[in-house]
Every structure is written in C-alpha cells, then in structure tokens.
Amino acid sequence: MNNEIKNREDRGRVEVSAEECKGCGLCIEACPPHVLELSERLNGHGYHPAAYLGSGCTGCGICFYTCPEPGALTVFTLQAT
Ligand code: SF4
Ligand code: SF4
Secondary structure, eight states, X not given: OOHHHHHSOOXXXXXXXXXXXXXXXXXXXXXXXXXXXXXXXXXXXXXXXXXXXXXXXXXXXXXXXXXXXXXXXXXXXXXXX
C-alpha cells in the first residue's frame, strides 16, 4: 500500500463473512484503492476468502455491488470526527 493511502483518514471499512465468500476475486479487482486481498487461509468450503487489508477503505461500496454472494461483504461508512 502506498503512503498516500496509508496516511489518508479512512472513510469506511469493510467486513468479509469468510464462510459466505467463494474467493472469486471480483471485489479485489474492483476495489479502487486496492485494499482487499485473498486470504491465505481456507474457509470451510475450501476457498481462500477475501480479506480487508485494514486501512484505506473509502466506503464507496463498489466491492459490495460487485460481489455475487449475498452476505459476503458488509461496507460501513465512517463519519469524519
Ligand atoms: S467499499 Fe470501496 S474502498 Fe472499501 S473495500 Fe469496498 S471497493 Fe474498496
Ligand atoms: S466478490 Fe464476494 S465472493 Fe468474490 S472474493 Fe469478493 S467477497 Fe468473495
């Protein structure tokens, strides 16, 4: 992750429900700031689930609309303080 992303205050965050994820990678390709990756671990279905890198999410929701699995992704938008 580059410093510009690292230093910017997060405007959102995303939670992955690992057991709902099929590891297709569509959200990872679609995420503009590239803050999603495939986890190295396997879920119960034998897929590598997507995982949030932990910072840099803008809350744009693109990953949510890209994901074909209902319930795999939840996007939260954060209020500026
Ligand atoms: S909400 Fe946007 S920035 Fe955040 S993980 Fe999803 S696609 Fe990436
Ligand atoms: S688009 Fe959905 S199913 Fe595909 S890797 Fe991302 S969270 Fe998993």
